[in-house]
Amino acid sequence: MAVSMLQLSRSGAHVDVETSRSARHCVGDGGFWNLRKRDCSLHQCGGNCGAERQHQRSVDSFLSRFSNADSRKRCEKLKRSPADRPLLKFTVSSVQETQKAASLLHDIYVGAVAGATAGVVVEAALYPIDTIKTRLQAAHLGGNPSLFKGLYSGLAGNLAGVLPASAVFVGVYEPVKRKLLSVLPDQFSSIAHLTAGVCGGGISSLIRVPTEVVKQRMQTGQFVSPQSAVRQIVAKEGIRGLYAGFRSFLLRDLPFDAFQFCIYEQLKISYAKRGQ
Numbered sequence: 001m002a003v004s005m006l007q008l009s010r011s012g013a014h015v016d017v018e019t020s021r022s023a024r025h026c027v028g029d030g031g032f033w034n035l036r037k038r039d040c041s042l043h044q045c046g047g048n049c050g051a052e053r054q055h056q057r058s059v060d061s062f063l064s065r066f067s068n069a070d071s072r073k074r075c076e077k078l079k080r081s082p083a084d085r086p087l088l089k090f091t092v093s094s095v096q097e098t099q100k101a102a103s104l105l106h107d108i109y110v111g112a113v114a115g116a117t118a119g120v121v122v123e124a125a126l127y128p129i130d131t132i133k134t135r136l137q138a139a140h141l142g143g144n145p146s147l148f149k150g151l152y153s154g155l156a157g158n159l160a161g162v163l164p165a166s167a168v169f170v171g172v173y174e175p176v177k178r179k180l181l182s183v184l185p186d187q188f189s190s191i192a193h194l195t196a197g198v199c200g201g202g203i204s205s206l207i208r209v210p211t212e213v214v215k216q217r218m219q220t221g222q223f224v225s226p227q228s229a230v231r232q233i234v235a236k237e238g239i240r241g242l243y244a245g246f247r248s249f250l251l252r253d254l255p256f257d258a259f260q261f262c263i264y265e266q267l268k269i270s271y272a273k274r275g276q
Contacts, residue, residue: 107175134215153219210230213243213245214229
């Protein structure tokens with residue numbers, strides 16, 4: 001850093017100091033101290049009087065503000081020309097957009113993990129009850145499956161479908177809900193929850209319906225493994241066989257998902273308001 005000897009004058013008192021060009025540039029000719037290049041000189045008292053010592057301490061304190069790179073950077077920022085301001089605004093806007101995208105990805109990730117975990121736990125715990133229900137329905141239609149034998153038949157294959165379906169549902173529901181809540185007024189929050197539930201249920205049904213078809217046919221004893229069930233269904237009925245009952249599934253589950261999560265969210269909001 002280029003330095004030069006500067007003379008500081010105040011009320012006739014002169015003190016020699018070393019400072020950087022950046023300090024002289026920031027202070028300018030009209031600053032509190034008058035800085036001029038000159039030879040070294042001291043006050044007539046030799047620098048021993050109290051006023052001169054106080055003066056010296058003030059000078060040292062003032063110059064210390066320009067002794068590091070951060071101070072020089074702040075100085076340059078203050079002197080930035082108006083032409084640089086659009087670039088600064090663009091940079092700030094870019095940072096904000098990046099933060100929003102990162103926050104959205106975080107919400108999707110957390111929602112997917114939480115949804116997948118919850119779906120697997122619930123399905124494993126209630127699978128025997130679902131098996132009995134399916135077999136009772138099959139018996140009513142003329143089938144003759146054993147009611148309590150192999151209550152966990154097809155559980156592994158079902159979990160393989162429930163895990164991604166639950167992850168997709170919550171992974172879609174949370175960001176859609178967040179986006180709608182940021183756009184709609186507070187009194188229309190129920191619309192945001194209903195819409196998010198329909199979106200999550202509709203997209204996840206692309207995984208849930210084939211999983212449900214394979215599960216039910218295994219529960220009734222038609223197949224011994226999920227792999228053989230998928231192969232034989234596709235071979236005999238095509239891909240459409242895996243989506244048998246797709247429309248009826250949507251008519252049942254989409255309203256269920258929408259109203260379930262809407263009521264859940266509205267109860268949370270009401271409880272939070274009561275606690276305030």
